[in-house]
Amino acid sequence: MDDETFQMAEEEIEYPSPSAEYQTKKLEQFQGQINDSFEAMHTSFDYLMKTINKNPDRILFDAENIVILGNLATYTIPLESILSRLKNPFAGGSGLQTTKTTRKGETKGKETSVCIQPDYKNVADLPGCDILDSYFLMLLNDDKFIQHPAHGPLRRAMLLLYGLNESPASKAMKTWIESTTAAKFKPEEAAVEVKGTDGWKWRVTDANPLVDGFTIYFKKKNQRKWTKVVQDSSQFEYCYHYDDVLSLVELLSDSPRVLIQDEMYASDEYFMRQVAKHHAPVAKRLEADAAERATS
Structure with a gap:
């Protein structure tokens, strides 16, 4: 018997019970898990605010959106879509919604949309603000993340925005096209x-x-x-x-x-x-x- 099999054999099997003692224990466990998730969310919110406060000239707010000024393009994220997910994570499906993308330094004119998901494998276990913080950092550093194999949607968005002409995305796209x-x-x-x-x-x-x-x-x-x-x-x-x-x-x-x-x-x-x-x-x-x- 190997160590893993032995460990599984040693694990205690939990048998549900209608007893008051068992029910009280499970309720306390549930409360503890909820409290842990609140604490994790609060910690992740602190990190999110640090990212926003460190980039006052590149993470901006208009009447209804957060506007992120990337190195390659401008990204507009509706505030309501963020807040609705944080208020009720069971609503609106899973994952981040598509983000309006316009040319660098512009919020109007030619636009497309991009949907980039965080690279974490355990994304379902992360607090919502952790995901937002990662997303904001990815958009702020779009010229770096565009080289990641999984971020085809970002590369496609840059091609749709700028075409093959010289643009803020030219250097990054040249690297990607000629390396792949x-x-x-x-x-x-x-x-x-x-x-x-x-x-x-x-x-x-x-x-x-x-x-x-x-x-x-x-x-x-x-x-x-x-x-x-x-x-x-x-x-x-x-x-x-x-x-x-x-x-x-x-x-x-x-x-x-x-x-x-x-x-x-x-x-x-x-x-x-x-x-x-x-x-x-x-x-x-x-x-x-x-x-x-x-x-x-």
Whole structure:
């Protein structure tokens, strides 16, 4: 018998009883647990207030919100959503709600939302103010936390806010994109470039304000100038799947191979048809698929 099994065998099994003595003991335990939670909440509230008081120029209050000035963006959190959770933790589901996110130094204009949960594994056991304190610190230091693998929603929010242009988030996004993909991020050109297969290179840009999605260019082997292949990626058949540059980079890094060899669903038919105008193997693939459908 190992130590763990022996310890479990030694644990006393509690048998409920209707007796007054047992009921009184359980009530006292319950009261003690409630008091402990109040004390933990009070301690966590003290830490939360220290964070707020240390950052008077970056944690601000307006009529109905707490406004946090991050290094990359501005975050607006409704006071009522915070207070309602603290007053009644059983209401409104679990976890933190999405937070309105605007460009750095702005509370109006272009906006998106971000939902970031604390990194603690035992978050359900933490007092509410501990979670708020952690959340505020994460937003204050968004340029650090954006590099954490789990914070994809924050990276996506920065891309939606700023696109590929130079911005307060450019440095952080360049680090992330170039450390996790084979792409090169060039914010000064509002572009991302990545090597594909068969000697191809791809370029994605959102510099054209009249285009809803991204514009895509390619260079074949030994080709000097970029050739535009897609004016607007929002025309993709599965545009919802390729609505961010990271999804496009994943597709392009395996193109044109994936357009020729893999199943149709592995890429996008609209994209295939545009590339087929410039690459005979893709055109032949589309012709073969059409012939197969005609005979089936």
